[in-house]
Amino acid sequence: xxxxxxxxxxxxxxxxxxxxxxxxxxxxxxxxxxxxxxxxxxxxxxxxxxxxxxxxxxxxxxxxxxxxxxxxxxxxxxxxxxxxxxxxxxxxxxxxxxxxxxxxxxxxxxxxxxxxxxxxxxxxxxxxxxxxxxxxxxxxxxxxxxxxxxxxxxxxxxxxxxxxxxxxxxxxxxxxxxxxxxxxxxxxxx
Numbered sequence: 001x002x003x004x005x006x007x008x009x010x011x012x013x014x015x016x017x018x019x020x021x022x023x024x025x026x027x028x029x030x031x032x033x034x035x036x037x038x039x040x041x042x043x044x045x046x047x048x049x050x051x052x053x054x055x056x057x058x059x060x061x062x063x064x065x066x067x068x069x070x071x072x073x074x075x076x077x078x079x080x081x082x083x084x085x086x087x088x089x090x091x092x093x094x095x096x097x098x099x100x101x102x103x104x105x106x107x108x109x110x111x112x113x114x115x116x117x118x119x120x121x122x123x124x125x126x127x128x129x130x131x132x133x134x135x136x137x138x139x140x141x142x143x144x145x146x147x148x149x150x151x152x153x154x155x156x157x158x159x160x161x162x163x164x165x166x167x168x169x170x171x172x173x174x175x176x177x178x179x180x181x182x183x184x185x186x187x188x189x190x
Contacts, residue, residue: 004134024121036094073119151184
């Protein structure tokens with residue numbers, strides 16, 4: 001895939017970016033544990049979640065495009081830790097699973113200034129062709145220019161190897177809904 005370009009997303013491209021992420025990550029282990037399936041209903045629910053995430057500001061959203069079509073998405077946002085939510089209301093089982101997942105990630109979010117990477121997703125038919133690596137290279141260049149620390153979570157063991165190639169180190173691991181999650185940090189390359 002030699003024709004891939006990486007560029008910043010416009011507001012008009014956010015719906016398509018969320019759509020791409022929903023296909024890219026529908027079979028992620030944590031999504032399967034939370035959404036309990038990978039059918040069209042779960043994909044649409046995931047797309048709505050990604051749309052909300054991508055609309056959070058401030059953030060930078062990078063798109064990988066091939067022939068003007070979005071094939072990959074990566075977001076980075078400035079962060080200094082997040083507040084853990086209280087579970088003071090009755091939730092259905094889906095909301096409770098989502099609460100457990102997001103609270104566990106939030107609890108481990110570093111309390112010092114950093115850039116939080118994610119979500120990162122590439123359309124299934126474009127995976128293992130260097131698209132994710134091109135997105136990672138672009139956002140790592142961005143945080144290096146800012147002389148900033150980067151942080152991310154992953155629920156896929158194969159992603160740990162990719163992120164290590166870009167200077168990330170494992171700082172913690174946890175089990176969420178019987179899914180191993182890995183937390184990684186990267187110091188800036190000066």
